[in-house]
Amino acid sequence: MTITAAADGSALGNPGPAGWAWYIDDETWRAGGWPHGTNNQGELMAVLDLLRSTAHRADEPLKILCDSQYVINCLTKWMPGWKRKGWRKADGKPVLNVDLLKDLDDALKGRNVAFEWVKGHAGHSLNEAADDRARAVATAYQRGGKSIPSGPGFPGAQLSEPQNAETRRAETRSLSVQRSDARTAPAEAAVFQNPHAATGPAPSATVQAQPSASASASGSASASVSGADEAEPDLFSVLEEDFRDSAGQQDAVATVTALEKRLLEPAVRGDLGEVARILHPDFEEIGSSGRTWSREEMLLVLADEDHEPVDMTPLSASRLNESAILLQYRTRSAGRTVLRSSLWLLTEPASSRGAAAEGTWRLRFHQGTPE
Template identity: 60%
Template sequence: MIIAAADGSALGNPGPAGWAWYVADDCWAAGGWKHSTNNVGELTAVLELFRATAHLDDELLVQCDSQYVINSVTKWMPGWKRKGWRKADGKPVMNVEILKQIDEAISGRRYRFEWVKGHVGHPMNEAADERARAAAEAYRSGGAVPSGPGWSGACEADASAARPVLADAESLLEERAAPEAAAVAGGSAAGAAAPVATADALFDEALFAEASEHDDRSPADEALFDFDDPSADWLTMTLELTSDEHTRLLERAREAGTSPESFLRGLI
């Protein structure tokens, strides 16, 4: 199995932006644009990772801190394709050209996605984030963009060596972040049912935090409350809350020992 992290960064979101995937210090790649969004960076990092490993038969474990990316690839994309790349409300899918390329790149591949909470010290995620941000900053300053060595001959050895190190790091993070620190989603070329990130995980506290200058959870992001699951037996509702309302909701959900989503459903 190849274990890799993928991340994006946008300074201003939108603004100077970067993407990066990371396996080890001598096995990574990055790039970016003068003006783009964090979601585009996150999606491009995943796309470039699959392209870089297209010649391999190994299963690919993609660590990603973006619920939008994970759900787009593992949960929503089949329905979007059936509808001509349109969402349940008939609106065009955002970032559709990149998603189409990802759809092509994952064909025939064995892969899984693992959600990791960003900016909590996860070593692989932090390494990818640093490189994506460095690319974005290079585009902002007009400097040389750190593109990385790409997939070199040392990458296979690096991917194998990363497994025990990663296991130790994840054990430490589980102690620090408890059950909210990880949710797993995946897919397979065989078409078997794949585990997806839980609905509760979509309402992690990070989704309610104020967006940083390189965060993909901007309040203006249409995907924030977009549960476009064509197989789900529910109605989709968009709810806008102030920062104070967000805070009160989180506090009451914690007191009840549940997620904000489950707490709201209980009120209904």
């Protein structure tokens, strides 16, 4: 009999108070979290705890419903390549959340696991239940760490309370990652000053992680996707599929808004390869000081800067025509608020980079004005 469960994560501020949860029914669920973590860490920890909670029934197939493409791609597409490179990406940089990923790699050994994407916040009962519990944990930590829900767990599982040893160990991992990824940014650059992360993106298909001879030997899940172990994260591929209507048409405004939020994330801006793919070849920015920045100047600045999250408040998003979208929003950091405008243009199709067939949205112009 297949065990079906939803797994989800939540972070208030991202990074900030964070929670994770998996849910089967009202009598079978579990949750935990940390005072400081990211949404992606919560998503990964939810899957890890689910695998551990069902380890005593490893002979039964496990179906995991996720609204995060990051999780599914990590475990079924990217991880084999990362392992071959010593847990480093193609550009040689260390893989984020590597301790959680190594634990997941071990937990997947010998398991028959299928990952299926479900659209988040779209009324899916299991996903909504997991999301509610993960967010409740994050909220509890935000309010001081009292009355944190943990759930009844899985019958027969031999695990400690999620808020005890396991949570403290994961919290230590989380803090070490955040110290290296969240730093302080200078006030000059507008679009890149002080990042803010968005909710993890989602994929468009079901992928299978089936045990095999190679999987059992190496401890990695195998995906039923050709060449999957060579794939690397790409912001366009991991975001654009998350915003499609029932007919499969891309919601361009939602896609661009998500890209803008992701561009403000410390881990993203710290990867200049990803930033270079987002910025239009003719990108220009008028910074808060009035200085104009070119694409090359901005990339050079980013290479030497530290990054820190800020709060972001969307104000408006207007599709000017089929190929142009104007975003306006407010950021707040250290008591300073800035009004920002970004112009996104739809470029030629770039399927070789994993983008949607209709083309790739790139940031052409940005301006920030201090309030």
